[in-house]
Amino acid sequence: xxxxxxxxxxxxxxxxxxxxxxxxxxxxxxxxxxxxxxxxxxxxxxxxxxxxxxxxxxxxxxxxxxxxxxxxxxxxxxxxxxxxxxxxxxxxxxxxxxxxxxxxxxxxxxxxxxxxxxxxxxxxxxxxxxxxxxxxxxxxxxxxxxxxxxxxxxxxxxxxxxxxxxxxxxxxxxxxxxxxxxxxxxxxxxxxxxxxxxxxxxxxxxxxxxxxxxxxxxxxxxxxxxxxxxxxxxxxxxxxxxxxxxxxxxxxxxxxx
Amino acid sequence: xxxxxxxxxxxxxxxxxxxxxxxxxxxxxxxxxxxxxxxxxxxxxxxxxxxxxxxxxxxxxxxxxxxxxxxxxxxxxxxxxxxxxxxxxxxxxxxxxxxxxxxxxxxxxxxxxxxxxxxxxxxxxxxxxxxxxxxxxxxxxxxxxxxxxxxxxxxxxxxxxxxxxxxxxxxxxxxxxxxxxxxxxxxxxxxxxxxxxxxxxxxxxxxxxxxxxxxxxxxxxxxxxxxxxxxxxxxxxxxxxxxxxxxxxxxxxxxxxxxxxxxxxxxxxxxxxxxxxxxxxxxxxxxxxxxxxxxxxxxxxxxxxxxxxxxxxxxxxxxxxxxxxxxxxxxxxxxxxxxxxxxxxxxxxxxxxxxxxxxxxxxxxxxxxxxxxxxxxxxxxxxxxxxxxxxxxxxxxxxxxxxxxxxxxxxxxxxxxxxxxxxxxxxxxxxxxxxxxxxxxxxxxxxxxxxxxxxxxxxxxxxxxxxxxxxxxxxxxxxxxxxxxxxxxxxxxxxxxxxxxxxxxxxxxxxxxxxxxxxxxxxxxxxxxxxxxxxxxxxxxxxxxxxxxxxxxxxxxxxxxxxxxxxxxxxxxxxxxxxxxxxxxxxxxxxxxxxxxxxxxxxxxxxxxxxxxxxxxxxxxxxxxxxx
Numbered sequence: 001x002x003x004x005x006x007x008x009x010x011x012x013x014x015x016x017x018x019x020x021x022x023x024x025x026x027x028x029x030x031x032x033x034x035x036x037x038x039x040x041x042x043x044x045x046x047x048x049x050x051x052x053x054x055x056x057x058x059x060x061x062x063x064x065x066x067x068x069x070x071x072x073x074x075x076x077x078x079x080x081x082x083x084x085x086x087x088x089x090x091x092x093x094x095x096x097x098x099x100x101x102x103x104x105x106x107x108x109x110x111x112x113x114x115x116x117x118x119x120x121x122x123x124x125x126x127x128x129x130x131x132x133x134x135x136x137x138x139x140x141x142x143x144x145x146x147x148x149x150x151x152x153x154x155x156x157x158x159x160x161x162x163x164x165x166x167x168x169x170x171x172x173x174x175x176x177x178x179x180x181x182x183x184x185x186x187x188x189x190x191x192x193x194x195x196x197x198x199x200x201x202x203x204x205x206x207x208x209x210x211x212x213x214x215x216x217x218x219x220x221x222x223x224x225x226x227x228x229x230x231x232x233x234x235x236x237x238x239x240x241x242x243x244x245x246x247x248x249x250x251x252x253x254x255x256x257x
Numbered sequence: 258x259x260x261x262x263x264x265x266x267x268x269x270x271x272x273x274x275x276x277x278x279x280x281x282x283x284x285x286x287x288x289x290x291x292x293x294x295x296x297x298x299x300x301x302x303x304x305x306x307x308x309x310x311x312x313x314x315x316x317x318x319x320x321x322x323x324x325x326x327x328x329x330x331x332x333x334x335x336x337x338x339x340x341x342x343x344x345x346x347x348x349x350x351x352x353x354x355x356x357x358x359x360x361x362x363x364x365x366x367x368x369x370x371x372x373x374x375x376x377x378x379x380x381x382x383x384x385x386x387x388x389x390x391x392x393x394x395x396x397x398x399x400x401x402x403x404x405x406x407x408x409x410x411x412x413x414x415x416x417x418x419x420x421x422x423x424x425x426x427x428x429x430x431x432x433x434x435x436x437x438x439x440x441x442x443x444x445x446x447x448x449x450x451x452x453x454x455x456x457x458x459x460x461x462x463x464x465x466x467x468x469x470x471x472x473x474x475x476x477x478x479x480x481x482x483x484x485x486x487x488x489x490x491x492x493x494x495x496x497x498x499x500x501x502x503x504x505x506x507x508x509x510x511x512x513x514x515x516x517x518x519x520x521x522x523x524x525x526x527x528x529x530x531x532x533x534x535x536x537x538x539x540x541x542x543x544x545x546x547x548x549x550x551x552x553x554x555x556x557x558x559x560x561x562x563x564x565x566x567x568x569x570x571x572x573x574x575x576x577x578x579x580x581x582x583x584x585x586x587x588x589x590x591x592x593x594x595x596x597x598x599x600x601x602x603x604x605x606x607x608x609x610x611x612x613x614x615x616x617x618x619x620x621x622x623x624x625x626x627x628x629x630x631x632x633x634x635x636x637x638x639x640x641x642x643x644x645x646x647x648x649x650x651x652x653x654x655x656x657x658x659x660x661x662x663x664x665x666x667x668x669x670x671x672x673x674x675x676x677x678x679x680x681x682x683x684x685x686x687x688x689x690x691x692x693x694x695x696x697x698x699x700x701x702x703x704x705x706x707x708x709x710x711x712x713x714x715x716x717x718x719x720x721x722x723x724x725x726x727x728x729x730x731x732x733x734x735x736x737x738x739x740x741x742x743x744x745x746x747x748x749x750x751x752x753x754x755x756x757x758x759x760x761x762x763x764x765x766x767x768x769x770x771x772x773x774x775x776x777x778x779x780x781x782x783x784x785x786x787x788x789x790x791x792x793x794x795x796x797x798x799x800x801x802x803x804x805x806x807x808x809x810x811x812x813x814x815x816x817x818x819x820x821x822x823x824x825x826x827x828x829x830x831x832x833x834x835x836x837x838x839x840x841x842x843x844x845x846x847x848x849x850x851x852x853x854x855x856x857x858x859x860x861x862x863x864x865x866x867x868x869x870x871x872x873x874x875x876x877x878x879x880x881x882x883x884x885x
Contacts, residue, residue, distance in 0.1 A: 046635050047779050049819045059818045064635045086815050090784035124788055125855050149777070167340035168630070168777075169347030171613070173787040175777030178347075180340035182325055 104204030106220030309628030350612030410689035457696025492669030500748035532750030550658030676702030782825030
């Protein structure tokens with residue numbers, strides 16, 4: 001591999017290796033590009049479009065676009081940040097997001113990204129969709145109200161856990177997350193705490209029961225530093241939930257217990 | 258006597274019960290009953306996950322919806338997770354996971370259907386059947402709703418009953434249909450005249466005049482040689498007729514030269530752009546030519562397998578197309594050693610769509626062919642190198658394949674001499690809307706809008722929507738513009754609006770179409786098309802202000818720059834086009850100088866009024882916008 005290949009990101013020289021995408025190379029160099037549906041440990045999806053950059057003048061998702069030598073990439077510009085803010089606002093009005101009462105508050109990537117991009121209001125009219133909560137599982141709760149359809153749990157369950165617990169169904173604005181059970185309930189799937197999918201949700205959909213609000217305000221992920229100022233060693237994003245959880249002992253299946 | 262009483266009682270209890278007959282039968286022995294028909298379907302499709310969509314369509318045919326137990330059986334037999342099967346089924350409008358009625362009536366809701374009064378006809382049918390639009394009747398008999406353009410704009414208003422097209426709907430026909438449904442007359446016993454579909458070919462040029470004998474183009478290719486034939490296609494300067502206009506010869510050459518385990522030919526017959534219906538007529542009258550064009554392509558790129566992806570709305574064409582394929586196999590124009598040439602093996606399978614416009618986008622079409630949700634892929638790589646099953650694939654429009662036969666028999670130079678310098682050959686237009694003779698008009702490229710309008714008998718024309726909602730709306734001062742790739746590129750739709758039409762409503766119809774058809778993959782298109790739809794409804798409700806124009810323009814920029822595919826890129830076009838050219842249609846809706854919220858307190862109470870059956874003044878708020 002040619003280690004000397006570089007592109008520029010907002011004027012800074014970024015080295016990259018063959019096969020890396022723009023966002024992967026940027027992360028490895030400690031640079032932040034806003035993102036939600038991207039997690040370095042999973043196959044890129046390119047759906048949230050938060051990571052949109054201008055590469056040689058053409059807008060593209062940096063999580064799926066590979067750089068070319070000497071490519072000029074713009075990311076932290078007023079124009080792009082305005083667009084990202086609008087995308088965030090769309091995600092906020094599409095679901096039901098009430099940060100003050102959400103147990104993911106302070107650890108939520110959607111909220112943290114909105115702070116970084118200085119989103120002051122939802123701007124658009126709220127859709128107020130009707131999305132019932134699934135509390136069937138003994139250890140986990142699914143609050144679909146906060147789902148941003150990033151499909152990280154779908155990919156983690158399919159590609160890492162080999163389980164296909166989650167999938168997207170519906171189309172357009174009616175797209176929604178489903179689970180792999182005839183009853184439609186998480187308790188009737190083989191989902192467990194050891195799954196990667198249990199730990200990749202960037203927002204507050206997949207929640208472990210009985211630990212909500214355990215972390216005091218002041219000690220949560222983004223209380224000290226904004227999401228943009230968190231270092232990104234070895235191309236792994238520390239704010240994206242890690243696979244460490246997968247090393248926890250498997251959860252004894254206690255259906256109906 | 259005893260038996261009679263017993264029979265009567267059973268019948269009564271059946272009738273009083275909600276839900277369909279089938280549901281109750283399956284409660285007795287679900288697995289066995291579903292396994293019986295599903296195993297036949299699965300065997301027919303080799304239990305192949307790539308055929309999942311086809312399997313689901315066939316499974317739905319049996320009971321009108323895909324039963325939850327049926328998914329269990331499919332999941333087990335195909336070793337696919339249930340979530341995947343539900344996810345696929347949930348994507349397509351024509352597939353149902355819950356009982357959707359023994360009669361599923363969908364009114365085509367293109368603007369041309371609206372202009373022909375489809376909404377009043379739907380209301381009439383609903384009131385005669387005592388149902389609400391979009392809701393299953395309590396006895397499980399019927400569901401009435403709308404669907405995107407069914408491609409019958411020259412003979413609308415159109416509808417689909419259990420996915421079979423009925424056109425020329427009149428109040429009289431609606432009364433008859435209501436009666437047939439109430440009497441539970443099976444669709445097969447409905448008057449045959451209901452299902453008549455016209456070709457309405459009004460002007461023929463090189464393609465529609467051609468009478469290429471089956472096999473003639475193949476023989477010409479085999480005589481000339483594969484490379485020389487490809488050269489002829491390049492010489493012809495043929496460009497894709499689906500609208501994008503990529504060079505066909507180059508596409509075939511790229512695909513031929515791309516490495517892969519296999520190569521595939523795909524004919525895109527998912528003609529979903531509202532106002533377009535030329536492919537329907539070509540498939541009806543020129544199927545041999547289309548299939549022969551696919552076979553030419555197969556020979557040149559080295560493909561053994563081809564697919565025709567037929568939109569679900571054109572399902573009535575399936576028996577005809579299968580018969581043509583079978584005839585061609587008999588004539589050794591398909592199958593092994595075609596025309597006696599060893600190694601020239603090729604066959605074509607037909608895959609049905611199921612109500613998803615986005616599957617007309619070539620990478621979404623390929624996903625759908627692979628039995629998945631029709632989500633457009635990240636591109637590059639393009640299908641010519643990574644298409645069906647990640648193998649090199651040519652995806653061309655129906656008209657493009659048919660044109661390659663003409664070129665092969667008549668030569669590339671002949672073809673490139675027709676039309677204009679950059680747009681060679683002919684183009685078939687699907688003319689509909691306000692004119693005396695709607696139908697198909699084939700012209701050499703370069704024809705002016707004015708010429709087409711004169712030929713089809715259009716009068717007092719205010720505007721023409723060229724190439725459907727994702728195309729461009731042009732006004733009278735532009736009627737000297739030409740149909741050509743470097744002026745007005747088009748997939749074929751040509752919708753005419755006379756001076757009486759409200760161009761705001763035209764744009765609103767198109768915006769609703771995009772919101773309905775967005776695949777939902779990317780944030781800007783999923784949410785943005787819905788926001789745009791809501792904004793247009795807000796203007797329609799009389800709550801608009803200049804502020805909303807600014808918002809629409811901002812949305813357009815966002816959708817153009819961040820959307821995943823062409824649907825999002827073009828979703829704002831109809832609004833921006835009409836704001837620019839038909840501003841008075843908007844101005845009259847801008848009742849307010851200052852911003853007015855879309856939220857209307859009084860309207861928010863409508864659900865409560867409906868539940869309580871009240872509509873008196875006491876049940877209304879004085880503060881509604883209307884009373885201001």
